[in-house]
Amino acid sequence: MAPAVSKVLRLGVDVGSTTVKTVVLNPADNSVLFTRYQRHNAHQAATVRQLLEEAAGRFPGVRFRIGVCGSGGRPIAAALGANYVQEVVANAAAVRALYPEVRTAVELGGQDAKVIFFHYDEATGKLQTSDMRMNGSCAGGTGAFIDEIAALLNVPADEFEQLAAQGKTVYSISGRCGVFAKTDIQPLLIQGAERADIALSTFHAIAKQTIGGLSQGLELTAPIIFEGGPLTFNPTLVRVFAERLDLKEADIVQPEHPETIVARGTAIALDELFPGQQDAVTLAQALERLDAAPDPAEDAAGTGKPYFVGDAERDAFLRRHRAELRQPVDATDRKVLRGYLGIDSGSTTSKFVFMDEDEQVTDTFYANNQGEPLKVVREGLLALAEKYAKLGIQIEVLGLGTTGYGEQMLSAAFHADYHTVETVAHARGCRRFFPDATFLLDIGGQDMKAIWLKDGVVTNIMLNEACSSGCGSFLENFASTLGMPVDQVAEAAFRSQSPAELGSRCTVFMNSTIINEQRNGKKPDDLMAGLCRSIIENVFTKVVRIANVSELGDRVVVQGGTFRNFAVLRALEEYLGREVTLAPYPGEMGALGAALAVKQEVEAHGYASGRCSSFIGFDAVKDFHYTRESGVLCPHCANHCSRTVLRFPDGGCYVTGNRCDRGAVVTEGPAVQEKKGQEVPDLFRLRQELLFKTWPAAPVREAQSETVGLPRVLEFWDSMPFWSTFFRALGYPVKFSHPSSRKQYESGLQYVASDTICFPAKLVHGHVLDLSKQGVERIFLPYILHMPTENRQEKSPYVCPVIMGYSMVVRNFQSPEEHFSVDFETPVFHWFTEKDRQRQICQYAVDHCGATKQQAEEAYRQAAAAISAFRRQLVEAGKRVIADTEQKGTFAVVLAGRPYHTDPLINHDLSRMFTRRGIPVLTVDSLPGLEDANLRKSRVEITNDFHARMLSGAMVTAERPCLEYVQIVSFGCGHDAILSDEIMRLLGEDSGKPPLILKVDESEAAGSLGIRVQSFIETVQLRRSAQADGAVQPGQLPEPYPVKYRKEDRKLRTVLVPNISAPVSTLLTALMDREGIRAVSLPVGGPEQIRVGKKYTHNDICFPCQMVVGELIDALQKGNYPEGTVAVGMAKLSCDCRMANYTPILRKGLDSAGFENVPILTTDPSDTKGIHPGVSMLGAHSVLLAAWAFSMLDILEELCRKIRPYETEAGETNRVFQECVEDIAEASKQGLGKMIGAFRRSIGAFRNLHWDRSRRKPRVLVTGELLVTYHPGTNFHVEEYLEKNGMEVILPRITYQFRKDFQAAISEIRDFGAHLAPYPFALDAAVEGIQRYLEHIAKAHPLYHRAARPQDLYGDVEHIIPKTLTCGEGWLMAGEIAHYARQGVRSFIILQPFGCLPNHVCGRGVTKKLKEEFPGVQILPLDLDPDTSYANVENRLQMLIMNQAAEAEPAADSAAPEPKKKRDRYRHPALSST
Secondary structure (H helix, E strand, C coil): CCCCCCCEEEEEEECCCEEEEEEEECCCCCCEEEEEEEEEEHHHHHHHHHHHHHHHHCCCCCCCEEEECCCHHHHHHHHHHEEEEEHHHHHHHHHHHHHHCCEEEECCCCCCCEEEEEEECCCCCCCEEEEEEEEECCCCCHHHHHHHHHHHHCCCHHHHHHHHHCCCCCCCCCCCCHHHHHHHHHHHHHHHCCCHHHHHHHHHHHHHHHHCCCCCCCCCCCCEEEECCHHCCCCHHHHHHHHHHHCHHHHHEEECHHHHHHHHHHHHHHHCCCCCCCCCEHHHHHHHHHCCCCCCCCCCCCCCCCCCHHHHHHHHHHHHCCCCCCCCCCCCCCCCCEEEEEEECCCCEEEEEEEEECCCEEEEEEECCCCCHHHHHHHHHHHHHHHHHHCCCCEEEEEEEEEEEEHHHHHHHHCEECCCCHHHHHHHHHHCCCCCCEEEEECCCHHHCEEECCCCEEEEECCCCCCCEEEEHHHHHHHHHHHCCCHHHHCCCCCCCCCCCCCCCCCHHHHHHHHHHCCCCHHHHHHHHHHHHHHHHHHHHHHHCCCCHHHHHHCCCEEEEHHCCHHHHHHHHHHCCCCCCCCCCHHHHHHHHHHHHHHHHHHHHHHCCCCCCCCCCHHHHHHHEEEEEEEEEEECCCCCCEEEEECCCCCCCCCCCCCCCCCCCCCCCCCCHHHHHHHHCEEEHHHHHHCCCCCCCCCCCCCCCEEEEEEECCCCCHHHHHHHHHHCCCCEEEECCCCCCCHHHHHHHHHHHCCCCCHHHHHHHHHHHHHHHHCCCCCEEEEEEEECCCCCCCCCEEEHHHHHHHHHHHHHCHHHHHHHCCCCEEEEEEECHHHHHHHHHHHHHHHHCCCCHHHHHHHHHHHEEEEEHHHHHHHHHHHHHHHHHHHCCCCCCEEEHHHHHHHHHHHHHHHHHHHCCCCCEHHHHCCCCCHHHCHHHHHCCCHHHHHHHHHHHHHHHHHHCCEEEEEEEECCHHHHHHHHHHHHHHHHHHHHHCEEEEECCCCCHHHHHHHHHHHHHHHHHHHHHCCCCCCCCCCCCCCCCCCCCCCCHHHHCEEEEECCCHHHHHHHHHHHCCCCCCCCCCCCCCCHHHHHHHHHCCCCCCCCHHHHHHHHHHHHCCCCCCCEEEEEEEHHHHHCCHHHHHHHHHHHHHCCCCCCCCEEECCCCCCCCCCCHHHHHHHHHHHHHHHHHHHHHHHHHHHHHHHHEECCCCCCCHHHHHHHHHHHHHHHHCCHHHHHHHHHHHHHHHHCCCCCCCCCCCEEEEECHHHHCCCCCCCCCCCHHHHCHHHHHHEECHHHHHHHHHHHHHHHHHHCCCCCCCCCHHHHHHHHHHHHHHHHHCCCCCCCCCCCCHHHHHHHCCCCCCCCCCCCCCCCHHHHHHHHHHHHCCCEEEEEEECCHHHHHCCCHHHHHHHCCCCCCEEEEECCCCCCHHHHHHHHHHHHHHHHHHHHCCCCCCCCHHHHHHHHCCCCCCCCCC
């Protein structure tokens, strides 16, 4: 019998990024009575109204409890007076109620992707949510991603599934975001890949992104439920997930109405989260409330100034630039039209020009290539021929030149006489009209090119690396979203009186910003005005990366189809504060450059084919067609790329889908060019051969039964000859993992803990898996935390955090011992000296390999001989290449990077791109004299041997005329962003040789990398031929910090102090004042300071650094500081963090902003760069007072956070806290006794506050990187937000940051025999003594309890993380989480700047193990950067808050659940080798 329908029904409304869903439920059995799904086209409130009216018609007079969820749900919930439910919480509620057998839920929405993990609780007999993951800074793998790719393929979104179902070949496409995917797809399209194959490959990219990027190392356990629009309407996508996760039919749950399941879950969650019926209303009442609600104007992005002050200014602008445009010359009076044809096959459009013998343009063609550039160009050529045939004019092509993405394909199809890379073509076209141009900016459909010229010669080129969020297609996408033709964008932008300020976000998240702005009343005109400015902001933060626009020279020329939009042109002039020159044919200048290039080539060298052009002729164009053969496997290497072969009528062919040049060969034998490439010295290839060859080893004892597996990853790319020889000498058989391949990489994706960590780290998991499949008994992957300094003049003992600690991530997330029955050996090494290295490795052999001391030492001697021979042979080969190059008068390229960039999969076979063009390639460690390079003139702090090598390599390159420099950088590597800037400075100032910086990641980038390499080679050749008469002699590098802060400046200058937090800054300035330094603490920065910081640094610089640089430069720009009266303060430590190099970034920013004469005072007492000779920010006594001050601050902040959520008088706690901090700061100027007195008064003041803690709120620990944890301007005021949402916040203690380092140093001395100064013992004891003394005073407050000590925190996690792994916050984060989880805290937030490598390791790298030990806790990692979307962060915080509400925290005095016992088989990492 059917259950009765309840009197009060439940209504769930899901207001998503693109659609609105409504579901009416009967709460008696959760049955669906009504459901709707509708696109809202940015009119969210109107669509909700329409659906509610329909429901009201179905259920007249019935009362409802209403719940609203979704990215656009909060303002709707407020308007309706309804309950807001975070969407992931709603989804979990639906699954628990309706599908209790499910263990994982995968939901893809318009811009959101979520994975929810469930576990069955035996004790309660209920399904519980164990973890939730939601996309953060990227909308890859969502519905919007599919829509973008559908638009690119020119397929209606609703036909995409049908197309994908027909696909057979899977290409590797990046799922990280639509823009990266386009970078992979465009070359495939242009080169003729089947659209069905690309559609299918897009689904594979989404599955990869979800499995590797979103699950972040947690296993997607079956049964899995697939939900949300994209998974409902694309069954092929579900099939792809099933293939990749090896799911059977029974493992897949497809819910009834999956597209509305979250709305249904919202209705179900109402009774869980908000018990009671008092909020029930009729839908008629709800509609009245909706109509009466004021327009929400929350979180508006801000309003900019109109483009023009008035009509006169606009008319003058339009007149000036319209006059610069030219029309083709009229050739209709000629009998024969002879000339040159230039074709530019671009990323989104195809262009050509016909130019007569006098270089006059007679015809132009510009059209969207619609993924079929060959067809589009053919139609254009036929139209050209037809035009002149009708006029009776004979057209004669004297030469055909091609350029652009499709340069080689069009050359092969139509038989070009010459093809050239697009950057050179654009520069040549520009030079034809503007020989005095100094800077050329070209913005195309998907790429931006910044080209510097001097006397007509290209001196430097920069291209957007992989993000097109400032290109033509970006604007085109949004124009079509807003229903606006592209040619009307400029007019709309110029009409706007209040342009939106949209920042420079990624394409997909710009969508949510725009939707938000539409809700806030912005009109399409305002949005387009904001978008045009956003494009220019992207250019200067992501490509050009200079803040001082005078560096662009006297004449700036712009071209590219995007500049046909005059609003973008106006935005550029506004940004630069000067007029620029518009090219006469903005969209066709590349094609014109190709025509000029082929003319010059023919006139200089004649025709390659004899007497006339190779062009197939217009008759052949008419009959031109091609066939396409997909899925042709390449036999030339282990990757076996799936290729597509285009065959042309004349028997020619063109290959696409190959990841390297070898794949361009259709036959089995190697190509002629490949043979040529093999003859050219390639020390990358030699380095790889030497690393993995079998070096001589004489076993020191009998053969061992266990095989040792060594993975081809990370530091092994620098030391493999040592380790392979060492283990073989000890009698072990040794196996290497197989060379890296995409299949191997994808096999380990499920274990990747952080989606934004570098590709070399992600690759480790596949290699570990590979070795386990080879059947080895031991896998060796040590922690290497310090290495001896190589450069004789520097002290650089640190290593990259990934090399330091990735063994821990593998152990915590992949658990090789549990999953593969293999011993996973991870000894901890600290090699401050060569003696340390020998002693610790020999001790490891004795303790873990059963060797005697003599055997270990002999094995070490043989291994040391092998590594010495490896290094010697490499340098000898380098000397030979340099000598040979100098003798021939040619040049070689130094391909510099970290050792693991030698891996061909990581570097995309880059060395071959040079050798096949006849250019020898050297590795940075093959250069002679590296260890003697003088790095004193480098601005950056040299803390790492690999950094020292790259900088030394740049100096050697500058000194040798025959060398050029290319740096390989991994996407997401924070350190390399700083190094790249310094390498550019060193080479630019020392030799005038701009380096090529190549950013690589896991996406298929062979096409775009090829363009960069070819551009670089042609630029170098042009520069060298221009300099042939007089070679440029290396210059003298200037003093890196010419302006010093000296002793006399104490009286002359005021030092501006930026913030970690306002209280820290207040205390620090008072202590500086005590030292006789006049100091002023700056206001806490926010969006305005972030904008300034981003302008004067660039997109890849660490977010905390952008904030502090922004605070300082903003203060200088606004303040009235006469020259000679001001200096700036900056934190500086010698460490493995990017913080070691904030000072050079600040110096560069100050110089660019016009503050060259403002000196810097740092916290670094050793002052290695002579920035403030003879001056310390704090003397020894003040440092001791600082320890007292910050210990007091820790106690007061803890009390503040315990009282503020429960205060009876709002704002009183903050007022008292601020007064107390100022009292202590003032007292610090008079000495310790006064400070202690001020602290006693503070405890008294806190006792006098009034609070009511009878009803405890759930607690949440916020931890993470130091600055983004404490600085509210960087974290969206997260502490205040959580308190407003009913939580009590806990933050770590600032003093524990230092104590963690002291205790690690103590362990290095005690356990590893490090010969370090013994000061950590004294310092840690002093701070402990201070803390005890102050706690004795603080215990007078009823809410203060003795704090757990750092050693207590570490005791909880010693089995998870080594004590001496201190990169970033080290083990503190894990220790704090474990400590508070034991106390019953259920919610944890880890804040980290985007690209913060230490946090990837020590933050995200411990989460899985902590979740296993404390199954009920939530850990939410948040990546923050200047462009992080507030809406996205808020949504994820709400997920945490509501999940906490659903699983209410036990009372404070109830016992916390015991953590799960660790499995007996789990072996702890060896923390000491001595």
